[in-house]
Amino acid sequence: MVSTAFPPFPDNIPTHPLLVVDYARIEMGDRDEIERLWTAATKLGFWYVKNHGADEEVEKMFELGEETMALPLDEKLKFDMGSDGASFGYKAAGSNAINAAGLLDTVEFLNIAKDDALAWPAQAHRAYPSTVNARMTSTVRPFVEKSITVNNTFLEIFNERLGLPAGTLLKLHPRDEHSGCTTRSTLSPPIVDRQVISAHTDFGSLSFLHNRLGGLQVFVPGAETWQYVKPIPGHAICNIGDALAILSGGILRSNLHRVVNPPGSQGTLPRASLVYFHRPADLVVLRALTDASPLIADAVGRAPDPRKFEPGVTALEWLMRRTRYQRITNYKGPESWMASRGTLR
Numbered sequence: 001m002v003s004t005a006f007p008p009f010p011d012n013i014p015t016h017p018l019l020v021v022d023y024a025r026i027e028m029g030d031r032d033e034i035e036r037l038w039t040a041a042t043k044l045g046f047w048y049v050k051n052h053g054a055d056e057e058v059e060k061m062f063e064l065g066e067e068t069m070a071l072p073l074d075e076k077l078k079f080d081m082g083s084d085g086a087s088f089g090y091k092a093a094g095s096n097a098i099n100a101a102g103l104l105d106t107v108e109f110l111n112i113a114k115d116d117a118l119a120w121p122a123q124a125h126r127a128y129p130s131t132v133n134a135r136m137t138s139t140v141r142p143f144v145e146k147s148i149t150v151n152n153t154f155l156e157i158f159n160e161r162l163g164l165p166a167g168t169l170l171k172l173h174p175r176d177e178h179s180g181c182t183t184r185s186t187l188s189p190p191i192v193d194r195q196v197i198s199a200h201t202d203f204g205s206l207s208f209l210h211n212r213l214g215g216l217q218v219f220v221p222g223a224e225t226w227q228y229v230k231p232i233p234g235h236a237i238c239n240i241g242d243a244l245a246i247l248s249g250g251i252l253r254s255n256l257h258r259v260v261n262p263p264g265s266q267g268t269l270p271r272a273s274l275v276y277f278h279r280p281a282d283l284v285v286l287r288a289l290t291d292a293s294p295l296i297a298d299a300v301g302r303a304p305d306p307r308k309f310e311p312g313v314t315a316l317e318w319l320m321r322r323t324r325y326q327r328i329t330n331y332k333g334p335e336s337w338m339a340s341r342g343t344l345r
């Protein structure tokens with residue numbers, strides 16, 4: 001069982017203490033808490049979230065991940081996300097490159113589109129394994145709903161702090177339009193010879209991540225080494241992705257992170273994790289919102305490479321490019337790897 005007690009995260013290795021944001025206090029409009037959130041989002045782009053109220057939904061999603069990953073590989077491959085850049089469905093271990101030399105990954109993904117969870121029993125994008133269908137109403141939809149609520153609360157705060165007209169960021173993340181918003185359940189076996197997920201920035205706006213075993217590491221600006229983020233029970237980990245970094249002219253930070261084998265005695269166990277990726281609607285053109293906020297205009301004006309904030313693509317195109325070029329079937333050499341990269345390399 002994924003959900004039973006785990007060996008402890010070792011107490012003798014360095015970890016990076018993310019700021020802890022109390023979601024209940026954020027909802028009450030607590031000024032100190034909002035200030036802490038702003039500091040975390042602009043300095044590192046990663047923070048813990050406590051009192052998010054999603055524990056039960058998260059627990060059930062871990063069960064769903066476990067049930068689905070236990071299906072025979074043949075069955076899971078019927079729902080493969082394919083190589084054209086689509087990012088919903090199943091991805092087998094060994095389908096993606098994890099470095100410029102084309103080393104294969106060892107992690108399985110199950111991505112369930114927000115649009116499919118909300119449309120169920122109708123289909124918005126694609127079909128899923130029977131284990132997912134059986135829990136679409138009881139498990140997936142409630143997790144999606146909770147995740148949207150938490151992420152949108154953060155977006156509203158960023159909207160105000162960025163000096164954007166009320167509702168600007170929420171309008172770019174409409175619940176009922178097609179988007180790349182998705183749940184992701186991961187599973188990786190213990191490994192010694194490679195990273196589980198190599199250094200990357202997330203593609204969308206906000207990631208709401210739930211970890212039980214260690215292995216996640218962040219590259220803190222100015223630091224010389226990767227640092228572990230210790231999982232804390234009841235604490236989610238939230239981070240900014242490329243889309244929000246671009247929209248905010250770099251004021252909100254999309255930070256590099258990666259996943260390695262869990263440290264210490266945790267390292268002999270399979271590692272499961274769960275994320276909800278909050279992303280702009282497919283047709284949103286990614287560009288810094290300079291016309292809507294003097295703060296953002298000023299940040300872009302001072303940026304060493306302002307072109308970075310006008311990639312000239314939609315959120316869907318950005319997501320598809322990055323997904324497509326990770327896929328080993330599209331690997332032609334180091335240049336394919338570079339084509340899969342985001343705002344920070």
Ligand SMILES: O=C(O)CCC(=O)C(=O)O
Pocket residue numbers: 184186197202209211215216257258259273274275
């Ligand atoms: O599994 C984790 O801890 C992080 C996963 C991650 O970074 C991702 O899926 O983008």
Ligand SMILES: [Fe+2]
Pocket residue numbers: 200201202257
């Ligand atoms: Fe990530």
